[in-house]
Amino acid sequence: MKIIDGKELSAKIRQTIKQEVQEIKEHGNRSPLLSVILVGDNPASQSYVRGKENACLSVGMENRTIRLDANISQAELIQVVRQQNEDPDVDGILVQLPLPDHFETNPVLDQISPDKDVDGLHPVNAGLLLAGRDGLLPCTPNGVMEMLKSIGLEDLSGLNAVVVGRSNLVGKPLSLLLQQKNATVTMAHSRTKDLAQICSKADILIAAVGRPKMITSEYVKAGAVVIDVGINRMENGKLCGDVDFEDVKDKASAITPVPGGVGPMTVCMLLMNTLKAYKEHESYGR
Ligand SMILES: NC(=O)C1=CN([C@@H]2O[C@H](COP(=O)(O)OP(=O)(O)OC[C@H]3O[C@@H](n4cnc5c(N)ncnc54)[C@H](OP(=O)(O)O)[C@@H]3O)[C@@H](O)[C@H]2O)C=CC1
Ligand SMILES: Nc1nc(=O)c2c([nH]1)NC[C@@H]1CN(c3ccc(C(=O)N[C@@H](CCC(=O)O)C(=O)O)cc3)C=[N+]21
Numbered sequence: 001m002k003i004i005d006g007k008e009l010s011a012k013i014r015q016t017i018k019q020e021v022q023e024i025k026e027h028g029n030r031s032p033l034l035s036v037i038l039v040g041d042n043p044a045s046q047s048y049v050r051g052k053e054n055a056c057l058s059v060g061m062e063n064r065t066i067r068l069d070a071n072i073s074q075a076e077l078i079q080v081v082r083q084q085n086e087d088p089d090v091d092g093i094l095v096q097l098p099l100p101d102h103f104e105t106n107p108v109l110d111q112i113s114p115d116k117d118v119d120g121l122h123p124v125n126a127g128l129l130l131a132g133r134d135g136l137l138p139c140t141p142n143g144v145m146e147m148l149k150s151i152g153l154e155d156l157s158g159l160n161a162v163v164v165g166r167s168n169l170v171g172k173p174l175s176l177l178l179q180q181k182n183a184t185v186t187m188a189h190s191r192t193k194d195l196a197q198i199c200s201k202a203d204i205l206i207a208a209v210g211r212p213k214m215i216t217s218e219y220v221k222a223g224a225v226v227i228d229v230g231i232n233r234m235e236n237g238k239l240c241g242d243v244d245f246e247d248v249k250d251k252a253s254a255i256t257p258v259p260g261g262v263g264p265m266t267v268c269m270l271l272m273n274t275l276k277a278y279k280e281h282e283s284y285g286r
Pocket of ligand 1: 167195231266
């Protein structure tokens with residue numbers, strides 16, 4: 001069984017991003033800039049945002065974190081998003097989710113200019129993905145595809161993929177990307193009947209649910225590739241995936257760990273999207 005090391009793979013990809021950023025700056029151009037908007041003081045969100053700041057630093061990109069009080073209004077938050085849209089130095093805008101309860105998420109995300117939507121969550125980018133056209137892809141799904149590519153799974157013709165979870169952030173876009181690569185995709189969710197039986201037909205099994213260790217060996221076909229997107233914080237403070245790693249590892253042909261799996265790839269794809277947005281911005285000479 002092979003462990004797909006997301007930390008190692010993301011470090012490798014970050015290295016190429018770093019080189020490109022360096023070349024950009026050596027030619028006297030401005031640096032790509034990611035702007036992260038954090039509302040409130042949710043500890044998990046704060047830690048993710050620090051992770052994004054460090055990632056930008058590690059590749060020499062500029063980073064701006066806008067920390068806002070949890071009590072600001074929806075209108076005030078939208079004003080901040082608009083300022084970032086209008087700022088020509090800003091290539092990428094990310095509104096850290098979840099927002100505090102009194103905000104409506106979709107109307108806020110809808111305000112992000114699609115060309116700066118490095119999370120790939122704006123309806124325009126979601127629509128481009130659905131249509132199989134070029135746009136900014138959501139980071140976690142894109143990171144999973146990179147992990148599959150790294151073990152030689154690029155064309156998925158003839159393979160069955162089962163994605164457990166159908167969120168707009170992960171399950172739904174990932175299902176589309178897998179299908180684009182010619183996998184035969186099943187999207188499973190909380191209303192799915194006989195989940196274990198369906199999962200056990202998968203050559204590629206993806207867990208994006210948010211239930212610690214729910215995927216045990218009975219869900220897994222011998223030799224399957226198992227990708228664990230879940231990030232669950234346990235009472236002891238440790239992170240745990242949706243897959244019961246110890247139980248599944250000897251049955252799978254390849255498996256991603258948590259931590260050190262999909263999480264670091266997500267952050268890496270965010271940098272890649274910011275660089276992509278930068279290139280688009282520069283070539284259109286705004
Ligand atoms: N590694 C990373 O970078 C990232 C990790 N995550 C993690 O991935 C996980 C999923 O995130 P996200 O998609 O945002 O979560 P959501 O809560 O938005 O979606 C969860 C999905 O799982 C389904 N589900 C819930 N319970 C079951 C069940 N018992 N059996 C089958 N399906 C079930 C839900 O079904 P239904 O639609 O019917 O409700 C839903 O589609 C979380 O642990 C999250 O922390 C998220 C983003 C990035
Ligand atoms: N607008 C928005 N976009 C997101 O992409 C987004 C979000 N909001 N809100 C929360 C989720 C979650 N998410 C993670 C990113 C990195 C790790 C990550 O790097 N995890 C490390 C461990 C980090 C640690 O130790 O805490 C790992 O798995 O090895 C995890 C989870 C992005 N999300």
